[in-house]
Amino acid sequence: MNKNEHKREKCILIAYKNRLKKPKNGYKDLNKDTKFAKIAILWYNNTCRVKRRVYIIFKKAVKYYTKESCKLFSIMALALGLIIAIILLKYKPTYKVIVKGQEIGYVDSEQNLEDRIQSEIIEMQGKNIDFVSLDNMPSYEFKLVSRSRRCNEDEIMVALKENARIMYKYYAVILNQETVGLVDNLEEAEQAINQIKEEHKEDTVELELSVTENYTENINEISMEAVQVAQAQVEEKVSALIAEEQAKKQAEEQAKKEAEEKAKKEAEAKKAAEEENGKSPVVSGVLLAVTPVTGTITSRFGAVSSIRSGAHTGTDIAAPSGTPIKAVAAGTVTFAARSGSYGNLIKISHENGVETWYGHCSELYATEGQQVEAGEIIAAVGSTGNSTGPHLHLEIRVNGTAVNPQTYLYK
Numbered sequence: 001m002n003k004n005e006h007k008r009e010k011c012i013l014i015a016y017k018n019r020l021k022k023p024k025n026g027y028k029d030l031n032k033d034t035k036f037a038k039i040a041i042l043w044y045n046n047t048c049r050v051k052r053r054v055y056i057i058f059k060k061a062v063k064y065y066t067k068e069s070c071k072l073f074s075i076m077a078l079a080l081g082l083i084i085a086i087i088l089l090k091y092k093p094t095y096k097v098i099v100k101g102q103e104i105g106y107v108d109s110e111q112n113l114e115d116r117i118q119s120e121i122i123e124m125q126g127k128n129i130d131f132v133s134l135d136n137m138p139s140y141e142f143k144l145v146s147r148s149r150r151c152n153e154d155e156i157m158v159a160l161k162e163n164a165r166i167m168y169k170y171y172a173v174i175l176n177q178e179t180v181g182l183v184d185n186l187e188e189a190e191q192a193i194n195q196i197k198e199e200h201k202e203d204t205v206e207l208e209l210s211v212t213e214n215y216t217e218n219i220n221e222i223s224m225e226a227v228q229v230a231q232a233q234v235e236e237k238v239s240a241l242i243a244e245e246q247a248k249k250q251a252e253e254q255a256k257k258e259a260e261e262k263a264k265k266e267a268e269a270k271k272a273a274e275e276e277n278g279k280s281p282v283v284s285g286v287l288l289a290v291t292p293v294t295g296t297i298t299s300r301f302g303a304v305s306s307i308r309s310g311a312h313t314g315t316d317i318a319a320p321s322g323t324p325i326k327a328v329a330a331g332t333v334t335f336a337a338r339s340g341s342y343g344n345l346i347k348i349s350h351e352n353g354v355e356t357w358y359g360h361c362s363e364l365y366a367t368e369g370q371q372v373e374a375g376e377i378i379a380a381v382g383s384t385g386n387s388t389g390p391h392l393h394l395e396i397r398v399n400g401t402a403v404n405p406q407t408y409l410y411k
Contacts, residue, residue, distance in 0.1 A: 323380065331372060
């Protein structure tokens with residue numbers, strides 16, 4: 001086998017292995033008399049004719065159906081466009097606005113309404129407004145409605161504003177923990193307060209002035225005032241406090257003066273009594289500065305009589321009925337009522353356990369718990385109780401024990 005024959009057989013073998021595909025150089029170099037080569041060539045030619053026939057049929061079918069499909073799609077698109085046009089002529093796209101599950105109207109644009117809510121409600125500007133909030137924001141539902149239906153965006157905004165929560169800020173002027181006035185300008189209020197403090201810094205009255213920040217939803221219920229009015233009210237209050245402080249100081253000075261005068265009088269009375277009696281009328285540190293009545297002693301301390309069950313515990317001074325009885329010293333009335341054989345009786349408690357008793361009175365002028373001064377009229381001479389005639393029964397007791405009144409009085 002020469003070189004060319006070998007090449008032909010190799011090409012035939014390659015064609016067979018490649019499912020009899022046509023070699024790159026065709027079959028012109030193959031041996032036509034070779035049986036295998038003829039079979040390969042015949043197979044190849046038949047296969048190519050079948051493939052070409054199938055291709056032609058498929059191409060015609062695709063062309064036909066493509067043309068028909070285009071016609072169908074054109075008809076469908078035209079019908080759909082016609083339907084949309086009819087719908088748009090009769091209806092329009094809108095958004096139904098819903099708040100708390102209730103329909104409140106329709107708008108053309110959801111975004112436009114949201115922008116208006118933000119600018120006209122949330123960012124609302126006004127006097128004393130601090131912030132605005134909507135507890136129930138609207139929700140939207142797309143709807144096709146008749147073109148005759150009117151959108152009511154303005155009415156929706158009115159309804160939303162009515163449901164908006166508006167917080168107002170105001171300021172309270174406080175003087176000594178008491179609200180004096182309500183104002184709406186913080187800077188002016190602070191200036192007025194500082195001016196008042198400066199004007200009264202030399203005064204002795206204590207001023208606690210401040211401004212507090214407050215909030216409310218009902219600004220109309222608050223009586224707002226101009227800063228000048230509030231300042232005038234504060235000045236009036238301050239003047240009243242100063243006057244009250246001055247009156248208090250004057251009262252204290254007057255009380256001090258009266259106390260000094262009283263002490264002076266008691267000292268003078270003590271001195272006069274010492275000069276009159278030749279000894280000090282003082283019982284356990286208590287000055288007996290005044291004799292209760294002027295009269296005749298009819299029964300002395302310790303005397304025994306058939307009308308008594310024991311020794312006499314006081315001194316009896318006879319005087320006409322109704323004669324005023326005076327307190328011998330300052331003290332507190334601890335008893336003022338009828339008491340057995342004493343008749344109408346008054347007891348006065350002094351300092352250091354000293355008591356004085358006034359019995360058989362016809363009238364009692366002092367009352368229990370009353371503070372009395374030395375020489376103050378407390379009762380009237382009478383003959384009540386175990387008595388034989390109008391007189392004063394005077395007792396002096398020290399820590400409950402009766403002592404002789406004539407040791408100090410009626411010497």
